[in-house]
Amino acid sequence: MYLGPFYFDTKEIFLILAAIIVGLAMFFNWPLIWFNPKILLTLIILMLLTKGLLPAIHNEAFFILAIVTVFLTLYLPFFQIVLFYFISFALFRLLRVI
Amino acid sequence: MYLAKIKKYAQLGIIVFLAVFVSNFLMSEVFINKSPVIRKDLKTHMTAWFNNNMSLSKLIALITGKTARENEIARKKIEEGYNNLQKVAFTQIAPGVKVRASENFSETSYDVQGVKWIKHKVVVDGIEHEYGWPEGKELPSQSMLENMFR
Numbered sequence: 319m320y321l322g323p324f325y326f327d328t329k330e331i332f333l334i335l336a337a338i339i340v341g342l343a344m345f346f347n348w349p350l351i352w353f354n355p356k357i358l359l360t361l362i363i364l365m366l367l368t369k370g371l372l373p374a375i376h377n378e379a380f381f382i383l384a385i386v387t388v389f390l391t392l393y394l395p396f397f398q399i400v401l402f403y404f405i406s407f408a409l410f411r412l413l414r415v416i
Numbered sequence: 417m418y419l420a421k422i423k424k425y426a427q428l429g430i431i432v433f434l435a436v437f438v439s440n441f442l443m444s445e446v447f448i449n450k451s452p453v454i455r456k457d458l459k460t461h462m463t464a465w466f467n468n469n470m471s472l473s474k475l476i477a478l479i480t481g482k483t484a485r486e487n488e489i490a491r492k493k494i495e496e497g498y499n500n501l502q503k504v505a506f507t508q509i510a511p512g513v514k515v516r517a518s519e520n521f522s523e524t525s526y527d528v529q530g531v532k533w534i535k536h537k538v539v540v541d542g543i544e545h546e547y548g549w550p551e552g553k554e555l556p557s558q559s560m561l562e563n564m565f566r
Contacts, residue, residue, distance in 0.1 A: 379428055386432050398443050405442075406435040415427055 329377060330369060337362045357391050357399070364403065376416040383407075542564040 319326050326334070337359060341359045342348070344355045365384055372380055387403050394402070532550040538561045545565045549555060 378424075382428050383423075383432060390436070394439075395443075398439050401442055402435050402439040405438050406432055409431045409435055409438075413427070413431060415424075415431060 327374060329381075330366065331370065333362055333366050337366070352392055354391065357396050358388070360396070361387060361391070361399070361403075364400070367392075368403075368407065372416065379410055379416055383410075538565065 319331060320376060340355050340359045340362065343350055344359065347416055350358075365380075365387075371378060383406050385404070387406075388401060407416075534551050536547055536549055536555065538545050538547065538558070539564050543565075545561075546566075547561070
């Protein structure tokens with residue numbers, strides 16, 4: 319889908335949709351079981367930025383990393399989650415997975 | 417074809433698993449200086465920063481240099497407390513529980529586990545004795561104390 323000069327694929331649109339829903343949850347104070355909406359929103363923005371840098375061929379690796387990252391927010395502090403996310407990307411690149 | 421898929425997923429799984437350990441190592445060895453006190457507080461600090469209740473410079477100071485010094489001071493205090501405890505004579509009066517008999521018992525003594533010891537007084541045979549006891553733990557009975565100080 320083209321929005322102005324930018325092309326968005328399905329997954330990016332879903333990420334934007336998720337950001338909007340989480341934003342609404344924050345705005346209207348909807349309770350989210352287990353998850354902190356602020357952390358989720360920050361992660362979604364980080365994911366959108368990194369997704370923009372990756373070609374579509376690596377969507378699978380990106381998806382697995384995204385799922386693991388979101389679930390790790392249940393156990394680890396946010397700073398460690400961000401560390402984990404970028405270390406994973408570095409390892410993906412170093413070990414030639416992407 | 418399936419083999420290649422399985423190999424790819426296994427590779428992804430291993431890398432993600434590895435990344436958890438690397439991030440954990442960085443958190444515990446680089447950012448938190450191994451201190452259990454700071455480790456416990458980090459989440460609070462991060463939340464405070466995230467909620468705009470703390471500046472970024474303060475957060476960095478907490479995670480890096482200052483906390484290292486604070487940790488050192490805290491560790492020294494704990495070690496000092498432990499050494500003081502070692503100097504004082506302990507008498508075993510019940511399994512797993514020790515009573516200390518010392519005149520120099522400080523009001524703010526903590527043992528190595530971070531448990532606060534509180535000063536108590538007991539009169540045995542008309543003589544007043546002081547002893548330390550872990551906070552929150554049920555006090556020893558009068559007969560136990562009499563055996564201890566008699």
